[in-house]
Amino acid sequence: MAGPAPDHPLKFELLEPAEQLRRSRDFLRCMRSRRTVRDFSARPVPYELIENAIRVAGSAPSGANQQPWTFVAISDPETKRRIRIAAEAEERISYESRMSEEWLAALEPLGTTWRKPFLEIVPWIIVVFRQAYGLQLDPASGEERRFKHYYSEESVGIAVGMLLASLHLAGLATVTHTPSPMKFLAELLGRPANERAFVMVPVGYPAPDARVPRISKKSLDEILVCITAKDDPENQD
Numbered sequence: 001m002a003g004p005a006p007d008h009p010l011k012f013e014l015l016e017p018a019e020q021l022r023r024s025r026d027f028l029r030c031m032r033s034r035r036t037v038r039d040f041s042a043r044p045v046p047y048e049l050i051e052n053a054i055r056v057a058g059s060a061p062s063g064a065n066q067q068p069w070t071f072v073a074i075s076d077p078e079t080k081r082r083i084r085i086a087a088e089a090e091e092r093i094s095y096e097s098r099m100s101e102e103w104l105a106a107l108e109p110l111g112t113t114w115r116k117p118f119l120e121i122v123p124w125i126i127v128v129f130r131q132a133y134g135l136q137l138d139p140a141s142g143e144e145r146r147f148k149h150y151y152s153e154e155s156v157g158i159a160v161g162m163l164l165a166s167l168h169l170a171g172l173a174t175v176t177h178t179p180s181p182m183k184f185l186a187e188l189l190g191r192p193a194n195e196r197a198f199v200m201v202p203v204g205y206p207a208p209d210a211r212v213p214r215i216s217k218k219s220l221d222e223i224l225v226c227i228t229a230k231d232d233p234e235n236q237d
C-alpha cells in the first residue's frame, strides 16, 4: 500500500559558497575542540540548554521516521545517587571480572576505573533509551500492540551524535558513559518494557583542575577514501 507521496514544499536555504565554507570551518573548529570529560564541577546548567539539545537530537533522521528514542533528563540528586550506586556496582564487577585483559589494556590510556563519582557531581544526566519496538494502544480491544521499529540502533546512534554536538556547541562538557549491563537504568527510571538503555550522557562543566588523557584522532588519510573522476578539478595538485 503506497503512502502519501511527498507533497510538502521543501524549505531549503541555498547559501553563498563563502558562507558555506565559513559555517563548515566554524563547525569543524568547534567540534574538534570537544573532549570527553570525567572530572566535573557542580556548577548548575540551565534547563533550557538541556532541553534544546534534546530537541536537536529529536530532529535526527530515523528509520521510517519512527523516532525510536526517549531521553530521560535527571537533575534530582537522589536519583543521580541511585544511578551512581547501581552503575558502580555493575562497573566494579565488569572491571574486576567481566572485562578481558585485552579490554582493560585498551582502556588503560583513558585511566578509567569502576568508580563513577561524576554521576553524582554533574548537574544533569541524560539517559538515552532505544525503543526496540513500538507500542500502540488498540482502541478496539484496549490492548497494547507491538509494532516493528526499523533501524532503531542506527537511528538512536545518529540522535546521540547530534545530542553530543549540540551540548558541546552550547559550551557544555559530556562523557559518553555505557556502564555494562545497563538494564538497571530502565528499572530504576521506571521505563516501559520496549525501552533499552542505549547510553548515559552526564552533562556539566569541567572541574577547574580537570585533566584529560593525551590522545589523538586518526588523520584524514586514515579515515577518508575519496573516489573522484580523474578529470575532476579537485584532483589536480
Ligand code: IYR
Pocket (backbone or CB within 6 Å): 091, 107, 110, 112, 113, 114, 177, 178, 179, 180
Ligand atoms: N563502561 C566502562 C568501561 C569503558 C569502556 C570503554 I570501550 C570506554 O571507551 C570507556 C570506558 C566505564 O565507563 O568505565
